[in-house]
Amino acid sequence: MDWNFIIFSVVKVAVVFGALMTMVAYSVMAERKIAAWIQDRPGPNRVAPPFVKYIPILGPFLTRIGFFQPLADGLKSFLKEDFTPGGVKKIYFWLAPAVAVIPALMTVAVIPFGSVMGAQKMVIADLNVGILYTFGIVSLGVYGIVLAGYAANSKYPFLGGIRSSAQMISYEIAMGMSVIPVLLIAGNLNLSGIIEWQATHHWLICYAPISFIIFLVSAFAETNRTPFDFAEAEQELAGGYNVEYSSMKFAMFPMGEYAAMLASAGMMVTLFFGGWTLPFWGLDQPAHSLGMGLAHILVFIAKMLFFMVVFIWVRWMVPRFRYDQLMDLGWRRFLPLALANILITAIVLWLRS
Amino acid sequence: MAIVVNRKKLTFWERLYLPVVIGGLKVTGRHLFRTLFGGKAVTMEYPEQKWTLPAGYRGAPYLVKDQDGDTKCVSCQLCEFVCPPKAIRITPPGDSGLKPDRTNAEKMPLEFEINMLRCIYCGFCQEVCPEEAIFLQQDYSLTGLSRSEMIYNKEKLLSLGGEVGGIQKWKLKLDEAKAQENFPVKV
Numbered sequence: 001m002d003w004n005f006i007i008f009s010v011v012k013v014a015v016v017f018g019a020l021m022t023m024v025a026y027s028v029m030a031e032r033k034i035a036a037w038i039q040d041r042p043g044p045n046r047v048a049p050p051f052v053k054y055i056p057i058l059g060p061f062l063t064r065i066g067f068f069q070p071l072a073d074g075l076k077s078f079l080k081e082d083f084t085p086g087g088v089k090k091i092y093f094w095l096a097p098a099v100a101v102i103p104a105l106m107t108v109a110v111i112p113f114g115s116v117m118g119a120q121k122m123v124i125a126d127l128n129v130g131i132l133y134t135f136g137i138v139s140l141g142v143y144g145i146v147l148a149g150y151a152a153n154s155k156y157p158f159l160g161g162i163r164s165s166a167q168m169i170s171y172e173i174a175m176g177m178s179v180i181p182v183l184l185i186a187g188n189l190n191l192s193g194i195i196e197w198q199a200t201h202h203w204l205i206c207y208a209p210i211s212f213i214i215f216l217v218s219a220f221a222e223t224n225r226t227p228f229d230f231a232e233a234e235q236e237l238a239g240g241y242n243v244e245y246s247s248m249k250f251a252m253f254p255m256g257e258y259a260a261m262l263a264s265a266g267m268m269v270t271l272f273f274g275g276w277t278l279p280f281w282g283l284d285q286p287a288h289s290l291g292m293g294l295a296h297i298l299v300f301i302a303k304m305l306f307f308m309v310v311f312i313w314v315r316w317m318v319p320r321f322r323y324d325q326l327m328d329l330g331w332r333r334f335l336p337l338a339l340a341n342i343l344i345t346a347i348v349l350w351l352r353s
Numbered sequence: 354m355a356i357v358v359n360r361k362k363l364t365f366w367e368r369l370y371l372p373v374v375i376g377g378l379k380v381t382g383r384h385l386f387r388t389l390f391g392g393k394a395v396t397m398e399y400p401e402q403k404w405t406l407p408a409g410y411r412g413a414p415y416l417v418k419d420q421d422g423d424t425k426c427v428s429c430q431l432c433e434f435v436c437p438p439k440a441i442r443i444t445p446p447g448d449s450g451l452k453p454d455r456t457n458a459e460k461m462p463l464e465f466e467i468n469m470l471r472c473i474y475c476g477f478c479q480e481v482c483p484e485e486a487i488f489l490q491q492d493y494s495l496t497g498l499s500r501s502e503m504i505y506n507k508e509k510l511l512s513l514g515g516e517v518g519g520i521q522k523w524k525l526k527l528d529e530a531k532a533q534e535n536f537p538v539k540v
Contacts, residue, residue, distance in 0.1 A: 037388040038381045040395045213371075313385075317377040 012124050013109075020108055024258040025070035031258075031312050033066055038316045047072045077251035085152070085244050092151030097245070097252030100144025104259035106137045111266040112192045113300045114276050115286040117293035122276075123192060130191035131183065134267060135176055138222060141260055142168040145224070145231050145241045148253070152244035160240025164231035166323050167221055170330035171228075175218035177338035181208045181345035182271050195275035199284040203274040210341045212272045214334050219264040221326060224257055225311055227318040228326055235320075265307035269300065276300040406491050411474045413492040414467060415514030416507065417485075419521055423455040424511065425486035428462040432478035432487055440471035441478060458523050465507040469495050485519050 029044070036043025048063040049071075062068065084093065110130040114122030127133050142164055149161020183189060185207050186197040198204055205212050221228040232240045242253045269275060276296035277284040321329070366372060387393040397404070406412070419425050433441045444464035446452075453461040478487045492513070497503040505513070 034385065037385040037394075040384055040388050040393060042388075042394045042396050042398065045398075313378065313381060314374075317381045318374065 008120050009124065012120070012122075016108060016113070016124060017105070020105065020259060020262060021255075023262055024255055025074060027258045027261065027308055027312075028073065028254065029066050029069045030308065031315075032069070034309065034312045035316050038313070044069045074251075077248050080247040082247035082249060085154075087153045088244060089151045089153060092147050093244075094249075096144050096148035096151055096241075097249045097256075098144075099147055100141060100256035101252050101259065103137045103140040103144070104256045104263055107134050107260070107263040108266065110134060110191055111263070111270055112195055112275055113266070114293055114297035117290055121192065122293065122297060126190065126192055128190050131179060131189050131271075134263075135172075135179075138260070138263070139168065139172060141222075141256065144253075144256060148245070149231070149241040152241070154244055156237045156239070156243045157241045160231045160233065160237050160243075163233070163237075163323050164224070164241065167224075167228060167230060167326060170323075170327040171218045171221035171334075174214055174330045174334035174338050175222065177335065177342065178211045178214035178218065179271065180338075180342045181211045184342070184345050184349060191270050191275075195270060195277060198274040199277045202279075203272065205272040208272070208341070208345065210337065212268075214338055214341075215268065215271070217329070217334070219268065220311070220314065221330075223260045223264050223311070225261065226315040227321050229320060230323045230326070233320065261308060261311050262304065265304045265311065266300075268307055269303040273303055406493075410491055410493075411476050411489040413469060413474065413495055413513075414472065414476075414478050414487050414489050415492075416465060416510040417488055417514040417517040418511060419455075420516060420518035421455070421521075422516070424453070424461050425484050426462055426465060427453070427458050427484050427486070428460050428465075429483065431481045431483065435477045435481045437475060437477065438471040438473050440468045440473075442466045442468075455523060462507060465510060467505050467510060469497075469503045469505055470500060484522070485517070488514065488517055490514065 033043040044066040045064050047066065047068045048059070049068060052059040052063060052068070084090065109124040110127050110133050112121070112123035112126070116122060145164040146161045149157040149159070149164065152158070182194070182204050185204060186194045188194055188197060194204070201207075220226075224231050230240075232242070234240075237243070242250055245253065274284075276299050278299050416424070416426055428443055428445045430443050430445065433443045442464075443462050443466075446460050446463045453459065474489060476489050479489050490513075495503065
């Protein structure tokens with residue numbers, strides 16, 4: 001047994017989990033704030049613990065930007081009655097929220113969020129098949145929703161579940177196909193390897209922009225975000241799969257959704273935007289000091305947050321698709337486009353070698 | 354007759370969907386920056402900011418004092434009688450009651466209560482009052498933690514009502530009385 005490995009892995013898991021959960025909480029806050037700003041509102045700006053008003057400038061500022069809102073939201077979820085409706089299929093009903101959250105958290109394990117700190121690589125599991133692992137795990141997230149829709153034993157959740165399964169078969173192939181040119185160019189399935197390749201060359205967005213567009217759109221579908229949030233569809237299905245849920249079990253679904261968004265943002269940053277590297281200030285080499293290691297992590301988080309903002313921004317702009325339209329988009333537009341993209345990339349690489 | 358609306362044939366560029374997406378992002382982004390940095394939010398942040406109410410607004414009825422700081426109400430109980438939801442209750446001073454705090458007024462109420470939970474802001478009390486002693490004022494958000502707290506007594510109504518000047522009938526009467534005392538007017 002390699003105790004060193006175990007201890008550092010546990011520490012990394014704990015830290016990443018903690019950071020991810022914090023980011024999930026504040027993503028919800030950011031979502032509400034950005035939504036408000038786009039709709040010409042100030043957004044949540046009242047919640048504050050009593051002592052905050054005694055802090056001179058910072059206190060009112062933090063209250064104003066809704067800094068304490070996630071605490072209130074979380075507390076509220078915990079304190080609400082956890083109601084199980086009479087007609088539900090209990091086992092699946094209890095299982096579904098967990099199935100929705102866990103895959104989103106597991107995806108994060110292979111994403112390199114920094115270069116090195118000391119002797120430790122800043123990735124929880126440096127798998128050689130990182131991308132395959134991600135695609136395998138990410139698809140599981142849909143089962144949480146389908147299961148929730150099935151277990152609730154009621155109309156709207158059921159429709160949500162059906163839509164979600166229809167959605168899954170539409171985007172997933174296009175998404176998988178879109179990444180292949182990236183792998184062809186980088187010549188590596190290991191996510192750290194892909195980042196190292198981007199450190200020595202340019203970011204992969206310059207080589208495979210079409211891949212990026214397909215991946216981005218598929219990521220919206222995968223994380224159930226508007227314009228592809230049919231499973232939830234507040235206006236049509238009154239919340240879809242999560243109608244019958246309450247309390248913490250309900251909170252698990254948004255938690256899973258936002259964790260999946262963060263994971264998707266992390267994947268996009270890793271695959272197309274150079275991960276933790278920046279092409280200047282010598283930030284494109286693995287760090288030699290703890291400070292540089294920290295800087296790399298911050299760069300990664302900054303890039304990830306940019307994509308989070310894009311996710312949120314797009315939500316308040318595009319009307320929802322019908323799910324046959326997504327199928328049309330996935331099968332008749334993106335799949336041929338992705339195949340052509342693979343072919344062209346392969347030919348260009350073959351000609352240049 | 355059926356009306357046929359021909360769909361406009363979209364160009365390839367339009368069918369790409371991307372131009373519209375970017376246009377939309379621009380619009381929403383513009384709104385975001387305007388609200389965030391330009392302070393263009395349309396929300397009125399209620400407890401701090403309030404509507405300016407129109408002049409004839411019918412809010413909560415309060416008792417008022419005249420320009421000399423005297424209670425105007427003479428305890429005639431017309432408002433109590435006219436009040437549709439029976440929100441007003443007046444305790445008159447009785448035989449050996451409170452003397453009015455101004456000369457030449459017959460009496461003033463010992464107690465004057467308005468149950469703000471019952472009040473429907475109809476304005477009949479203001480309309481019927483012969484002394485212009487009660488006015489519907491601008492308050493519309495009356496809150497309290499108990500029912501008894503929402504029954505406003507005379508003291509509270511007077512302090513909330515403030516001063517509203519106007520005719521002072523008793524002064525006229527006082528002048529008349531004085532004039533009569535000096536009756537044969539010196540010629």
